Amino acid sequence: MTTLCKVSTLLLTLASITSVDAKPAVNTTNSNLKSRSNVSFIVNGFPTTEKKFFARIGFTFNTKFCGGAIIDEFWVLTAARCVDQVNGQPYEWRHLTVEVGDFTSQVPETSKFRVSRVHIHPEFNVTTNSHDIALIELKRPVPNDRIKEMCTSTPEFGTLVATCGLGSTSRSSVAPASSLRELFFRETFISYSIPFNVGFCPDDQLCMEPVAKGGSICNLDEGGPLYKLHCGTRIPECILGIASYYIVSDNPEMNCRGDNTFASVPFHFRWISSIVASG
Known part of the structure; x- marks a missing residue:
């Protein structure tokens, strides 16, 4: 008996959306690939209840932030690009803070966690x-x-997955959302929309096509969790990936459209487990 929940007509009806328009693919090594910009989006997403395992990674020296996923009382997963200062060297722990909560109001000091170490x-x-x-290793638990277990294997194509973030809900605004928003995805190897044209996805990555037309992650949503959802309840089951990169167009109206790529947690499971165990 299978427990997989495939992206279906029911989900499309729920979202009141259609699939992404077919467009010429773009090589993933193209200079249009960006991981940093001046705007952030969960575009065409939906308001969602608090995801307790979601964390916001803040920096003491600017207003940039990233997402994160709490996988252990002392450990948070995020994107390497979020904490990479230069050439694989992480920012010093004193420059980072991890925040938890529903993010509908200012995060209290008790919900801010200092960092002891960063492993890229x-x-x-x-x-x-x-x-x-x-x-990211925390100084206190x-x-x-708030802990969500990691997925140890990649589900079948079409399995219902989602991501959440605090980015702007409009391409014309740089203001973050007032609360978390969620976006549905389905996995793809061969894509007829931005950004894939090689016909396959690298083993260390998960290439996801948003169900929502024009839906996307964007800058500042990097590091956020991709999670498998239970078929019947749509309750998050496990952390499947970490938001990595997307395509940005010179045309602002085309920013953050098409497919998104996430670092695969199942692929990196052994590395993650070894770091956590050594801590």
């Missing part, structure tokens, strides 16, 4: 976007009810 995957490459994953 040793094979992270910002040029090729490979192994874009990192671990987060409550156990």
